[in-house]
Amino acid sequence: MTLVFALAAATVFGVGAYLVLTNDLVRVVAGMVLISQSAVLVVIASGLTRGDAPILPTGDNEPSDALVQAMALTAIVIGLAVTALLLAIVARVRASLHSLEVRELARDEAEHTAEVEQAHEPQLERLDREEAEDEQ
């Protein structure tokens, strides 16, 4: 059973990691959702006992571990909040860039950096010249 859980969690994590590395921002978010689900799966799998629902155990069968279920619930809630936040950031990227591609985002950033550097360049050259004059 542990092996099945481990394989399932590993597969989900792997698929999620693959999606995170794609070019489409929505897929990146979907990949994060999958990775968070694989973490939840590991939390559930780490339970010490398996059996009946832990609420009001009747004593016939061993109840399952309640603690991991509480942890999994908390992790799911946090995962939900984080997904909402990521989608909000992606929405803002789309609103300002009109694109959902990682490549586009990187290109925009590179252009911005180049612009900033170019804006500094003449000033720095002038400074170098002035300093050389000062030394003379």
Next chain:
Amino acid sequence: MTTLVLALLFPWVGGVLLLLADGRRRRNGWLAVVAVLGNLGALVALAIRVLPDGHETIVTGGWDGGVGIVLRADALGVVFALLSSFVVLAALVHEVLDGVRSRTFPALVVLLCTGLTGLFLTGDVFNFYVFFELAMISAYVLTAYGDDRHQLGAALVFAVVNLVGSFLFLIAVAAMYHVTGTLAMEQVAARMADVEPNAAILIAVTFFVAFGTKLGLFPFHFWLPAVYAGTRPAVAAILSGALANIGAYGLLRFGAGLLPGELELGSTVLIVIGSASVVYGALLAVSRRDPAEMLAYSAIGQAGYVLVALGVGGPVGLAAAVLYAILNALSKALLFLSGALRGALVAGAFAVGALSLAGMPPAAGFLGKLALFRTGVEEGSVALIVLLFCGGALAFVYAFQLYQHEFWRGRRVAPEEAAVASPLPVRAVSIVLALLVLALGLWPEPLLSLSNDAAAVLHGGPR
């Protein structure tokens, strides 16, 4: 007992209420400052009772131990909580005086402070994760602060990379629960020694990757420069002065506190990765011209020192790691805050931060470098001492290269721009921070005993 609860509840409730208000109004900004001040005050009261070697424990909800979540304040946690709260306060006051630009900024900073306080003062491994996420989620939103669209890409990368780190941490927590059957740190530490080595090493490595990502250590650093370079100075100060403490504290608490055997096993790896971080960060920092980017690479290098000290271990190494983490947080906050300002005395404040970063007396950073040299001597390794010296020398080069660029040449670039001095109250925050760094360097006794107390929690030996 009530102080521990107050330290958490006061900023928590304050932060949630502030989310409803418009943070751009000055009054709401000051209310946020009051919330963080309340947190800091409660932490000081707590520190007075806990230090030097006591601890205070509460089980939430009045449950018996083993069922309820344990909040635990000991010297190590209190020291880090105080430090983070103080840095957050300085950055918040700086930004409120300078004019807040977004509705949610003050509330998010207060919530981030709550998350940090919670994770430093928890005795429960899973609760650590919950507070950790509270702090991180606030940080994800804060990195996009400033309404520059180029910052969005950096915020997205920051969020995605750190979320993968968070989920790895969660997986490690689950694994730890599975092999020890408990979430309370004290019990975990006691039972971890009997765990099968294979499982324990795997858990330790996962924790290391998770915290390495937060701290921005060498192989996990790639997200860091873009994020620090584009944000507002106050946010960069919070990220590097308060949030990065999670990584340092996590490595100390989970490495030296919960998994000491595995830490010893991996000490060589830690020292090698730490050294790589130091050299890589310093070399790249020297080659950068943009101040924020230079400081970002320097943050990677400084994180390496903490890891080296942790790798050496023992009472001397652990105390050095704590001391270095404290001093680095203070000098980084000072550099980020003062670097963007202009006007009388600001250059002096920046110079104090640069001296502290390079480890020159009389600034406090000297103590951290001295403690590191002591660990190097203790370890008896010439290579380590040479590395520490080179790292310090490079730090001196880039810190003063930056100083020269910003405050000497900067005046000539655009006289009309340089003539506009930042408002005096904003400058006062940086100057007060600089005076504190100087004072700690001139009268180091309290800080040294604090870091020794904190390290004693981990190795359990004499201080």
